[in-house]
Amino acid sequence: MNKVKNYSDCVGRIVYGLISFSLGIISLTMMAAALWEVWISLHEKTLLVKSLLDAIGLIVIGMAVFDVSKFLLEEEVFSSGGTKSPAKQRMTLLKFLVIIAIAVSLEALVFIFDAGKKDVSQLIYPTFLLIAAVLVVVGLGIYQKLTQGEGK
CATH class of the missing domain: 1.20.20 (F1FO ATP Synthase)
Incomplete structure (x- = not known):
């Protein structure tokens, strides 16, 4: 085995x-x-x-x-x-999601600048992308607060 x-x-x-x-x-x-x-x-x-x-x-x-x-x-x-400890698994998940949140935030900003130069009515889509990035960060903060002190 x-x-x-x-x-x-x-x-x-x-x-x-x-x-x-x-x-x-x-x-x-x-x-x-x-x-x-x-x-x-x-x-x-x-x-x-x-x-x-x-x-x-x-x-x-x-x-x-x-x-x-x-x-x-x-x-x-x-x-x-x-096997990874729960604390190590939590840090791995947080690290991965932070990478995603940063990338989504930066991409949303690029789209906002691009839409602002072309057609202001198109700003809604990158704004929702930016809101999604903020929600990921808020969700990560809540997750970190709720799991603080577990599985050390």
């Missing part, structure tokens, strides 16, 4: 390692593409502000994906085998 568990752990780490590596490559490619578009826009002198806003959006998404990649690598590949 122990041998099967070791094999399963090894396969899991390999799979998570491949997923993490893939996400890292994708995120770096997104960021490079964003910078390339800005470079082209500078040289062709066309729609620089739009290119910059698009680049911010791609870089923010790329950063969030890279953070998730790093998170998976640290938690699933390099972590020690064994």
Whole structure:
């Protein structure tokens, strides 16, 4: 039974390692593409502000994906085998959701600036995205307060 568990752990780490590596490559490619578009826009002198806003959006998404990649690598590949304590599991969940909340907040701000320049009536959608990010942060705060002191 122990041998099967070791094999399963090894396969899991390999799979998570491949997923993490893939996400890292994708995120770096997104960021490079964003910078390339800005470079082209500078040289062709066309729609620089739009290119910059698009680049911010791609870089923010790329950063969030890279953070998730790093998170998976640290938690699933390099972590020690064994069962995590409830406190460690709580910190892992909080860390992951904070990454998501930051990415959603930044993306909402980019969308707000973009919609503000194009059509003010479109501001409702990024505003709801920003409200969702705030609710995630509030929910995290409530979760942290309610679970404080458990499972240490």
